[in-house]
Amino acid sequence: QVQLVESGGGLAQAGGSLRLSCAASGRTFSRLSMGWFRQAPGKDREFVAAISWSGGLIYYTDSVKGRFTISRDNAKNTVYLQMNSLKPVDTAVYYCAADTSVTGTHDPAKYDYWGQGTQVTVSS
Helix, strand or coil, rough: CCCCEEEECEEEEEECCCEEEEEECCCEEECCCEEEEECCCCCCCCEEEEECCCCCCEEEEHHHCCCCCEEEEEECCEEEEEECCCHHCCEEEEEEECCCCCCCCCHHHHHEEEECCEEEECCC
């Protein structure tokens, strides 16, 4: 079992920044690919970013490329999502997820473990 705890959400103005963190426990973190997903009210959960075991493979959905950066610190068992140039459309609950594949994936069905989510609200 893997436990994931997100933090760092909150309220930001458009153009501002937030950094989300996700602390993992219960399994060797360096053997987990990690992803961030988000879900806005009335919408399906969507992929945001993912990072492979080593951090050598990184994926982003097009709408966040150039604005968001995913990274990981295997010594701290933590994955981060740095969010810059925030827009109101980024408002959602953001979820951290863990996958045992080496490369990581954008497919939420492939993730085995999920955090409880953290709210991000961007005002215009």
